[in-house]
Amino acid sequence: MSVPVIHGHRAPKVRGVTDSDMDDSVMDMDMNMDKAIDSEPSRQPFPATTLTLPRPPGSSVAPRTILPGVWGGVIIALVFAVAIGDAAQGGRRPHERQRAKPPAKEWDKTSKSAFLDDAFTTLEGERPDFVAASAARGAGSDVGTASSAGGNGGGFRWSGLISPDTLADEVKEQRKAVAAAVASASEFKGGGYDKAREAFSAIALAFGVIAVHDGDVRWKKDAENARDLFARVGFNCKVGTDGSFAEAKARAADLESLLDGGSPDKQADREEDFAWSQVAARPALMSRLEAAEQAAGGIVASKDDFEKQVDALLREVEIVAAIGEVIQQKAFEYHDDDTYRGYSAAMRDAAVKARDAARRSDYDAVRAAVGDLKKSCDTCHGDYRS
Numbered sequence: 001m002s003v004p005v006i007h008g009h010r011a012p013k014v015r016g017v018t019d020s021d022m023d024d025s026v027m028d029m030d031m032n033m034d035k036a037i038d039s040e041p042s043r044q045p046f047p048a049t050t051l052t053l054p055r056p057p058g059s060s061v062a063p064r065t066i067l068p069g070v071w072g073g074v075i076i077a078l079v080f081a082v083a084i085g086d087a088a089q090g091g092r093r094p095h096e097r098q099r100a101k102p103p104a105k106e107w108d109k110t111s112k113s114a115f116l117d118d119a120f121t122t123l124e125g126e127r128p129d130f131v132a133a134s135a136a137r138g139a140g141s142d143v144g145t146a147s148s149a150g151g152n153g154g155g156f157r158w159s160g161l162i163s164p165d166t167l168a169d170e171v172k173e174q175r176k177a178v179a180a181a182v183a184s185a186s187e188f189k190g191g192g193y194d195k196a197r198e199a200f201s202a203i204a205l206a207f208g209v210i211a212v213h214d215g216d217v218r219w220k221k222d223a224e225n226a227r228d229l230f231a232r233v234g235f236n237c238k239v240g241t242d243g244s245f246a247e248a249k250a251r252a253a254d255l256e257s258l259l260d261g262g263s264p265d266k267q268a269d270r271e272e273d274f275a276w277s278q279v280a281a282r283p284a285l286m287s288r289l290e291a292a293e294q295a296a297g298g299i300v301a302s303k304d305d306f307e308k309q310v311d312a313l314l315r316e317v318e319i320v321a322a323i324g325e326v327i328q329q330k331a332f333e334y335h336d337d338d339t340y341r342g343y344s345a346a347m348r349d350a351a352v353k354a355r356d357a358a359r360r361s362d363y364d365a366v367r368a369a370v371g372d373l374k375k376s377c378d379t380c381h382g383d384y385r386s
Helices: 019-038 070-088 130-142 164-181 185-212 220-236 242-259 282-299 303-308 310-326 338-359 363-383
Strands: 051-053 064-066
Touching: 164 185, 164 242, 164 310, 185 220, 185 242, 185 282, 185 310, 220 242, 282 303, 282 310, 282 363, 303 310, 303 363, 310 338, 310 363, 338 363
Parallel strands: none
Antiparallel strands: 051 064
């Protein structure tokens, strides 16, 4: 079927119209347009120049050169403009943006009282530089501050305080204390429950950090559930009863499952948002701090001991740094006391200095930092008792 051409254009196909109908329509249109031109001698026709239409985006049709007539020239110009516009829009015509209608001119008194007649009359100072402020926040996201750790880690970089290896080693080391505490009911009720409390609390703290750590840490997918399970049994082991012993045995089995590559059988029943104060009671964390401080002090007693036990020192001071950060979090006892927070921050920073010096094998710097760590702990204990 042939397609008629109008001054170089292919006429659109119309459903229900035959080719002969189209040919007749085209001829009538041309005759009418010629008569209109001849009846108005005062108007000069367009110059007989050629025009090449651009190829539409994505079309395989070759560019077409045409000789415009009077109306054909107008049509061609419009087609040319549409083609250019479609090309700029990637072949799509832009949609008109829908905007909300402005409020009515007459406002009621209640609504009008909520706005100022001229807000600029109440502004003071220079306009804030929001771009610079945003850049400053982004640059400071790696800084370890007590307020930045938050309930879910936020932008705080826990890797600046404690490594994935230390977290894994802490869980494995505390496993031994748990196993000894739950070896028998009599052992547990005879004082083992207190050892279990400290060990489970330390494990809960480790899993709490694992859950929000910015590094690739083992057990991360189970960390939140494990954190809550071990935190609960740690609180319940304040007493040695049949109930606390049974729970401790069950959690000890969950810990073995995690270490063997499995997952805990039980899911923690949490009804509220997580808070760091729920990981462990402060007395249990203070016991872990005291053990870390004593271990670090013993390791740096001589250069020979330090060189033999660098890895052990790194683990202990990183645990101190993590605890020093956690106990400043909201809802912990004294968390809103600036003096207490100052002691905790000083202890944390001294632990980080000791770790960095140990990595450089700088014995004198390590010993000085461990001394500062002990001093901050002793000063804090003089004002605050667990």
